[in-house]
Amino acid sequence: MKIVVVGAGYAGTYAANIVARRTEAEITVVNPRGHFVERVRLHQRVAGTSQASHPLTSMLRAGITTRIGTVEKIGDGLVTLDDGASLTFDLALLAVGSTARPLPGAIAVATWEGAEQARDALATLGPKAVVTVVGGGPTGIETAAEVAASRPDLRVRLVGPAIAGGFAEGARRRVRAGLDRLKVEVVEDGVAAVADGQVVLRSGTALASDLTLWGIVSGVPDLAARSGLTVDEEGRLVVDEFLRSVDDPRIFAAGDCAAVPGARMSCQASEPQGATAALNLTRTIQGRDLTPHVVRFVAVCVSLGRADAVAQFTHFDDSPRKAYLAGRAGAVLKEQVTRGTVFGAKAGVPFR
Structure with missing residues (x-):
């Protein structure tokens, strides 16, 4: 059984490690660069207070093959790379994340x-x-x-x-x-x-x-649309309740590039989606019934430098509660959450 994971961010890395822990599948992760990017630390990368990256070799479990490159098209059991090479798959996960579209000059x-x-x-x-x-x-x-x-x-x-x-x-x-x-x-x-x-x-x-x-x-890479798969108005791959493409049940999606109702672009949404997709990939291999994805949020955390932060607690539907945590305690919570996303992606232990 060949599985190709396109993208090694929070969702893709997490999912690849979960599948590797639970199956004997041949897993290949395709990523444009040889390191895992902590996107929630990129503001620190800008300011010089964090490296915000880890070598993929330190994040992926032994036995997972890494292929550095950009995917041009996915479909019909084939992933085509920008260098003309191709990879066949029995199942695939699209986890290319999101992007930004700045005005010229920014x-x-x-x-x-x-x-x-x-x-x-x-x-x-x-x-x-x-x-x-x-x-x-x-x-x-x-x-x-x-x-x-x-x-x-x-x-x-x-x-x-x-x-x-x-x-x-x-x-x-x-x-x-x-x-x-x-x-x-x-x-x-x-x-x-x-x-x-x-x-x-x-x-x-x-x-x-x-x-x-x-x-x-804002927006996502246009890989899904370029591949002829059904996308929403933002270019995200339209998926069913099990996070499968509505066009091709061999292709799953997780993270910012997946059109999951009720989700927002965040690692808080991406890693649970990665877990659901991984478990359903595993269940597909084992011939078991799939499990639907459930969206639940608990908080939104913003750092204000290294010694201050505000954690806005939310209802499961992401609407804000009155309660929040701030100051140094908020900064400690934000740092723990940020470290936890990397630990979770590397460990590959699902939420359920």
Whole structure:
């Protein structure tokens, strides 16, 4: 039995290790690079406070084959790579994650390549230079805070139509207080353009910016659409309750690239999906009934530098509760959660 896993992020790595623990299948993981990227630490990579990566050889179980490359097409039991080579499969898992689509003139920080570019650009800035981070969600907040904490000589600005908009009022105020402490200027407005050293807001105001970082995750790689598989309006592979493609039951999907109702792009959703997909891959091999995926969220955590964070607790449907944890205790919780995602992906022990 041949299994090909496309993508070695949180979902793909976790799933590959689970299947390897439970079956004798021949597993090949295809990934564009030879390391596992901690996407939830890329803001630290930008600021120089974390490497945010681990060699794939240290993350995947013995016996799993790693193939470095980019997949051009998947379907009909075949994975075609960009170098013209191909891999046959009996079952496959699509776990290529998500991407970012910055406006021209801005650098995306939610991809490895973008984070590297942003890191290099940040290192060239002198004192009092202005860094503008676009995006009021977790990625934007954490990037602005991390840069401000690590480079207090810079002027850091965070721009977004609603900063921490998914948080309850109390937690949202606490996020703003943490940003204020770090002297991050907050501008609640959308961005219309980035050009000529300026960020132009939708209101028409133009703000000077020496470096503009794009902290918004949006869209997914177009592999599924390019392969002729059914995708949703965002390009995510449409799957059934068992996380199988509605076109080809041999192809499963997990993580940001899977159109799972009720899920949002996050490692908190990706790893449970990876576990479900892996268990269903295993059950398919064993000829057993598959188990449906259940979406459950518990919190949204944002770091505000290394010594502060806010953990907004949520209902299972991801709606915010009133309760939150902040300060050093919040930072400890966020760090434990972040480390836990790597441990879980490496251990390959399913949630159930």
